[in-house]
Amino acid sequence: MASIIFFTRPPKKKPSKRVNIYVRLKDGRKVDLTAKTGIEVLPDYFSNETHKIRQRAANKDKDKDSDKLKDLEKWILSEYKGITEDPSGTWLRLTIDKFNKPNKYKIKTATLFTFIQDFIDRAPQRILPSGHIASTRTIQDYTKTFEDLKSFTTYSGKEEYSFRDMTKKFYDNFVLYLTFEKEYALNTIGKKIKVLKVFLNAATPEFISSDQFKDFKVLTEESESIYLNKEELQKLFEMNLSKTSHLEHIRDLFLVACWTGIRFADLKHVRQENINNGFLKYQQDKTSSFVMIPLHPVVESILNKYDYNLPKPISNNKFNEYLRDIAKEAKFKEGVTKHITKAGKKETIFLKKWQLVSTHLARRSFATNMFKDDIPTITIMAMTGHKTESSFMKYIKMTKEEQAHKLRDIWLKTGSHLSVVK
Secondary structure, eight states, X not given: OOEEEEEEOOOSSOTTSOEEEEEEEEETTTEEEEEEEEEEEOGGGEETTTTEEOOOTTOTTHHHHHHHHHHHHHHHHHHHHTOSSOOOHHHHHHHHHHHHOGGGGSOSSOOHHHHHHHHHHHGGGOBOTTSSBOOHHHHHHHHHHXXXXXXXXXXXXXXXXXXXXXXXXXXXXXXXXXXXXXXXBHHHHHHHHHHHHHHHHHTTTTTOOGGGGTTOOOOOOOOOOOOOOHHHHHHHHHOOOTTSHHHHHHHHHHHHHHTTTOOGGGGGGOSGGGEETTEEEEEOTTTOOEEEEEOOHHHHHHHHHTTTOOOOOOOHHHHHHHHHHHHHHTTOOOEEEEEEEETTEEEEEEEEGGGGOOTTXXXXXXXXXXXXXXXXXXXXXXXXXXXXXXXXXXXXXXXXXXXHHHHHHHHHHHTXXXXXXX
């Protein structure tokens, strides 16, 4: 866990001269950085034993300096929490400079595009209201939406759109562009509008009024999604992939996710220190909530196989590419029909099941299989981390045939089929 201490290096001569207070950021063996804070005090006014400003009456700035050090500590730890790789001395000095000179790092020109670019640049270090940072995939969504916004600007013959241009007319034209020029599916367009609203909400109220874009509707339609049933998961588990270790690693990580309901980004939390008495307990990156999940025998088998040190996940895109290769080899050839709205028209697409396998399928498979086993919804939600039943139910992907069989099984189990109303 990261810690902060402050200290001084009193000069050997002229002890009455003001000295710089230094900060040391330490996190285990991997991080140990030191830098000047920019705050100066007389040597006698600081204690290297308590690492604090001494409360001496002669020091008129003692309260101000103490508060500033506390604020600096919070700032550094907050910024440190948001980074995705080990920091350098340059990072620490820059972080302190941002604290001491915030105006230096403010956006110089309050245009829509400079604001969005700055928003994207700062995303990896920004702590969101939920307490977590934006994922790599979220930042990619930011970037792709900004690219579409810029291409729409060129298409419209403009140099740049401004905050003043964010009106219902702009929204209508942007949606038409995404629909007929980019030929995006309706749900993809909805995601673009959702991201655009993230940008505009961040600019509110300093640069724009929320009333100005209140009519920006996030378009959506229900899409058919698949899941892997327990028989298919068992088939994956029994596949012999020992001759292709990279595929074996992908398969094993995917099965861990399928039997825990864990997100792809949280697989790194499946490690020895988070497991106790057959239960996995960890804090979700996306929501910061703690979840506790019993280890399924398949998960225990895989953990033992790797001595509780699972392979490190690769990029989501590459992971999905290899995962589909595995699903194809497993002969998941069931036909799947998808109905989507694309370029403003309803389309029907016919695919094989293996073509739709992805990392996100793991959470859907976990939730659906548990639901089919009559596990109470509230119990499954406690393990997936869903806050509302409505959001959870979107993960249940039983087919209409499965739903019909489910109802019949309940009738047979309860004897309802024997009751006839006269």
